[in-house]
Amino acid sequence: MFRDTTRSRAALALLVTAAAVLLLLDARSDQDPVASASRAVGESVFAPVAAGVGTAASPVTDLYERLSQGSAAERIAELEEANADLSSQLQAARLDESRADQLDRLLHLSGRGGYEIVAAQAVTRTTPRGYARVATIDAGTESGVRPDMTVVNGSGLVGHVVEAGPSTATVLLATDTTSAVGARMEETGKIGVVNGGGVPGGPSADLSLELFDMDAPLEAGDRVVTLGSHEGAPFVPGVPIGTVEKVEASPGALSRIASITPAVDFASLDVVGVVVAGPAEDPRDSVLPPVPEETEEK
Amino acid sequence: MRTAVTLVLLAVAVLLQAAVVNRLPLDWGPGPDLVLAAVVAVALTAGPAAAAGCGFAAGLALDALPPAAHELGRGALILCLAAYLLSLFKRNTGAFAGESSSSLPTVVGAVAATAFGVGLGHAFLGLAVGDPRIGLVSAVLNTCVGTLLTALVSPLVTLPLLRVRTAFTDEEFATVQGPTSPEGW
Numbered sequence: 001m002f003r004d005t006t007r008s009r010a011a012l013a014l015l016v017t018a019a020a021v022l023l024l025l026d027a028r029s030d031q032d033p034v035a036s037a038s039r040a041v042g043e044s045v046f047a048p049v050a051a052g053v054g055t056a057a058s059p060v061t062d063l064y065e066r067l068s069q070g071s072a073a074e075r076i077a078e079l080e081e082a083n084a085d086l087s088s089q090l091q092a093a094r095l096d097e098s099r100a101d102q103l104d105r106l107l108h109l110s111g112r113g114g115y116e117i118v119a120a121q122a123v124t125r126t127t128p129r130g131y132a133r134v135a136t137i138d139a140g141t142e143s144g145v146r147p148d149m150t151v152v153n154g155s156g157l158v159g160h161v162v163e164a165g166p167s168t169a170t171v172l173l174a175t176d177t178t179s180a181v182g183a184r185m186e187e188t189g190k191i192g193v194v195n196g197g198g199v200p201g202g203p204s205a206d207l208s209l210e211l212f213d214m215d216a217p218l219e220a221g222d223r224v225v226t227l228g229s230h231e232g233a234p235f236v237p238g239v240p241i242g243t244v245e246k247v248e249a250s251p252g253a254l255s256r257i258a259s260i261t262p263a264v265d266f267a268s269l270d271v272v273g274v275v276v277a278g279p280a281e282d283p284r285d286s287v288l289p290p291v292p293e294e295t296e297e298k
Numbered sequence: 299m300r301t302a303v304t305l306v307l308l309a310v311a312v313l314l315q316a317a318v319v320n321r322l323p324l325d326w327g328p329g330p331d332l333v334l335a336a337v338v339a340v341a342l343t344a345g346p347a348a349a350a351g352c353g354f355a356a357g358l359a360l361d362a363l364p365p366a367a368h369e370l371g372r373g374a375l376i377l378c379l380a381a382y383l384l385s386l387f388k389r390n391t392g393a394f395a396g397e398s399s400s401s402l403p404t405v406v407g408a409v410a411a412t413a414f415g416v417g418l419g420h421a422f423l424g425l426a427v428g429d430p431r432i433g434l435v436s437a438v439l440n441t442c443v444g445t446l447l448t449a450l451v452s453p454l455v456t457l458p459l460l461r462v463r464t465a466f467t468d469e470e471f472a473t474v475q476g477p478t479s480p481e482g483w
Binding site for chain 2: 012016039123125128168
């Protein structure tokens, strides 16, 4: 069934070897010249195409964003509203408005934290195989973006830059399984680490918190910010990560584990900011938005 | 002529995959794989060596385009092997021959089988290079969802490409089935 000519076999062997060599080179070292050269070529082709697609898709994106907000019951009302709006306003103008709003919130967040940011837009959100949670943004080394920089949006932490080309960069989202972010509880200041993916043995979640102090008070509704890394790379301090959703009872464990609701809506990632310079002082809890009223009543 | 058209269409598939499909906010993980669907069309109409080369090139292009989700060469290795095996299987068993070669169920079946194999291949290769993202549950889920979505887009990608390649057949011997591979595409 699988017999073949020698020449054809040889061709396959050559290609497989080439692929394996590329794979090993890239997996073994961080600064692989072949991989960076190929990625640079890929990037130079990708950037203009992605920009073109972005322009062409903006009316569709806008409609999708409106539809995806809210539950099924609100959807009809929103559709009617959208319909009325359509007749009165130009699509492009409204999209700009929504972008301006997101930018506004981003600027607000960076202002409170004292972060210096470069604004960018997410141009890919999924990968063909679906394992990695990564996004591509349309800002690169030409705008001052370097690997190991924090990426935020108006609501909080998005992730950090892992690969930067001249005009695009790859962001490893905080929800990726390989992502680990040093975290600090809002008031108590207890430190821990927020990992992407669910709690081991627990229900699936986007993020999970591991708190090193077994006696620290921890309950649903507590908020978590980034602790900040050495010299602000890859994470600057004070960026909101999320809210504790459920504390896992784990008898015999050495740390306390909780699932976290992300502050950022990763499904509708659009305008983001890359923190090119961290704050002079740790902003502590000042970047967090005021506590929502329903939590206060409890 | 046939080669040129195929290469252009493959490049278009790669760019569409990178710039349009990957842009979709799909919450569940994998999206449809247009490149795989296109490579299947080539593998069904070319010799094993040509199919392998085509799969290698398409996979490498997709690896090099942003986002840099995994090492360069992973996609190239798997797509190259998948295209080679499919082409060899087709040649040596005489399946997909004659009228049925471009019928809808055959094409969708070939794409689904290849997509399933490629999904498993990625899971195994990921495990082999120690990718911590790949667990049993996520591998099964991503492979099945990816296969389903790719099979769904195959009538829009594989079938037209097959038709184009059949229409541009300029060699007399292109339809000859045998263990020896004709030169070129």
